[in-house]
Amino acid sequence: EVQVVESGGHLVQPGGSLRLSCAVSGSTFSDHHMDWVRQAPGKGLEWVGRVRNKINSYTTEYAASVKGRFTVSRDDSKNSVWLQMSSLKSDDTAVYYCATSYPGSIFDNWGQGTLVTVSS
Amino acid sequence: DTQMTQSPSSLSASVGDRVTITCRASQDISNSLAWFQQKPGKAPKSLIYAASNLYSGVPSKFSGSGSGTDFTLTISSLQPEDFATYYCQQYKTYPFTFGPGTKVDIK
Numbered sequence: 101e102v103q104v105v106e107s108g109g110h111l112v113q114p115g116g117s118l119r120l121s122c123a124v125s126g127s128t129f130s131d132h133h134m135d136w137v138r139q140a141p142g143k144g145l146e147w148v149g150r151v152r153n154k155i156n157s158y159t160t161e162y163a164a165s166v167k168g169r170f171t172v173s174r175d176d177s178k179n180s181v182w183l184q185m186s187s188l189k190s191d192d193t194a195v196y197y198c199a200t201s202y203p204g205s206i207f208d209n210w211g212q213g214t215l216v217t218v219s220s
Numbered sequence: 221d222t223q224m225t226q227s228p229s230s231l232s233a234s235v236g237d238r239v240t241i242t243c244r245a246s247q248d249i250s251n252s253l254a255w256f257q258q259k260p261g262k263a264p265k266s267l268i269y270a271a272s273n274l275y276s277g278v279p280s281k282f283s284g285s286g287s288g289t290d291f292t293l294t295i296s297s298l299q300p301e302d303f304a305t306y307y308c309q310q311y312k313t314y315p316f317t318f319g320p321g322t323k324v325d326i327k
Contacts, residue, residue, distance in 0.1 A: 135316075137264075145256070145264065145307055147316040163315045164221075197263055206254050206311045208275065210263040 102126040102209040106198045109214030112188055120183040120214055122198030127209070129179040130154055133201040136172060136183045138194035139213075148172075148196070151181060153203070165191075188218045222247050222310050226319035232327040237298045241322045243291040243308035252312035255284055255293045258321075259304045267306075268293065298324070 108120040122134070133156070136148040149162040151172040160172050166185075174181040181198060195213040202208050223246035233239050243253065251271040256264040266275045268284040271291055281296045295302055303326055308319040 144321050145258075145309070145318045147309075147318070150314075150316075161314045205269045205275075206309070206316075207256070207264070207266050210266070213263050 102200065104198055104200060104209050104211035106196065106211040106214040109196065109216045111217045111219065113220050114189060114218055116188050116218070117184070117186040118188065118216060120185070120196055120198075120216070122181045122183075122211060124179045124181070124198075124200060124209075127200065129200075130176040131202065132208075133203065134172070134174055134181040135199045135201055135207065137197045137199060137207070138192075139197070140191075140194045143194075146194075148183070150201070185216070188216075190218050192216060193218045221315055222249060222313055222317050224308055224310055224317050224319040226306075226308060226322050228322060229320065230323040230325070232325055233298050234327045235298055235300060239295045239298050239302075239324060241293045241306055241308075241324075243286075243293070243319050245289045245291075245310055248288050249310045249312035251287045252310055253284075253286065253291050254309045254311065255282075256307045256309065257302075257304045258307065264307065295324075300326075 103125045106122045133152045135150045149172045169187045171184040197213045198211045199207040200209045225244045227242045253271045255268040258264045272284045283294045305321045305323045
């Protein structure tokens with residue numbers, strides 16, 4: 101069984117930075133692309149960004165709303181992926197989910213989410 | 221960006237009902253369409269990918285169809301555990317985009 105566990109959510113001031121972590125077990129982590137999806141309170145789902153697998157050179161993609169402020173990275177030796185967030189705004193307040201995506205599929209497994217609150 | 225719309229935005233149904241939710245993409249996405257179920261306070265659960273393929277462990281009462289711009293999710297016989305919000309999502313082009321959701325509640 102694949103397990104996805106996020107951590108690092110916190111209260112942070114506007115303009116601040118935060119790094120979220122995601123650990124994956126029970127799968128061949130290196131085969132998967134890894135995605136972050138967020139959900140603001142009472143709102144729908146929003147895709148945030150992706151880091152592709154090794155075969156695809158670990159390249160990244162981002163939503164326009166976070167491009168230049170957020171960075172997705174991974175370490176296959178640690179079965180982990182991170183979301184580095186900077187210049188945080190109140191609009192970034194959300195539950196952030198990490199998800200595995202096997203090539204040809206999407207969001208096969210989800211974590212439980214971690215809450216990020218941006219407020220003074 | 222590819223815009224996703226869903227209809228209806230909400231519906232009320234009874235246990236045993238057949239329920240159909242429609243999703244439309246603003247441009248051709250072939251079959252790069254997924255469906256997710258979400259209950260309050262919980263992470264989304266993946267139901268269908270590639271428009272019609274069930275994820276492992278998803279019961280066969282869920283089915284998906286469509287290609288191009290028009291897609292449907294059908295629940296053949298609604299059960300109490302199926303009352304939730306359902307989202308469609310395209311992964312043909314970046315940025316990946318979700319529909320606004322369809323809330324299914326008890327009549």
